[in-house]
Amino acid sequence: MKYEWRKEEKELYLPKKKPMYIEVPEFSYLTINGKGDPNQPEFEERIGALYTAAYTIRMLPKKDIIPDGYFEYTVYPLEGYWTTDQRDDGPLDKSQFVYKVMIRQPEFVTPKLFRQILPMLEKKLSAELIAELKLERITDGPSVQMMHIGSYDSEPASFELMEKYAAENGLTRSSKNHKEIYLSDPRRVAEENRKTVLRFAVDQKV
Secondary structure (H helix, E strand, O other): OOEOHHHHOHHHHOOOOOOEEEEEEEEEEEEEEEEOOOOOHHHHHHHHHHHHHHHHHHOHHHHOOOOOOOOOEOOOOEEEEEEEOOOOOOOOOHHHEEEEEEEEEOOOOOHHHHHHHHHHHOOOOOHHHHHHOEEEEEEEEEEEEEEEEOOHHHHHHHHHHHHHHHHHOOEEEOOOOEEEEEOOOOOOOOHHHOEEEEEEEEEEOO
């Protein structure tokens, strides 16, 4: 039976529309870094590279390659860490955004397997994009998260709720960095209906 993250990992990927505390374990991710406005082509190219690699791994049995521990699964959603190089308090300058976008991988995806699939990407991706792809072990650790419904530009209202929840529960935000998990395809879902999990790391107050 196919492993469905939407059914098996609801706490991580389908939280309610109110803040909650969660401890996120370490997982493996395909990642790629970038800087700039996410509305520009460079961002879409990096996302495309991630999905190309993720689906290449997912479809390996079609090429008669069955890695140790392989099981049928639904590809995980796109995630991203976001921060900014902007140093002033003026209007938000999206060209200064710094990001790491990623797609989580099952535990059978090892560094050896990652190296094995890279030559398979050469007909679909540029050498520059392939060189930027990485397989990393990442943990969000202790965090506050919630489901945000609406446009990306309306996220500050949800972050305000999350910061209030953190303060009321003896938690402090570790940094201004945050993670977004994209559950809706912006090409197919209207802005007001988009679902995005928002998450930021926290420290417990002593």
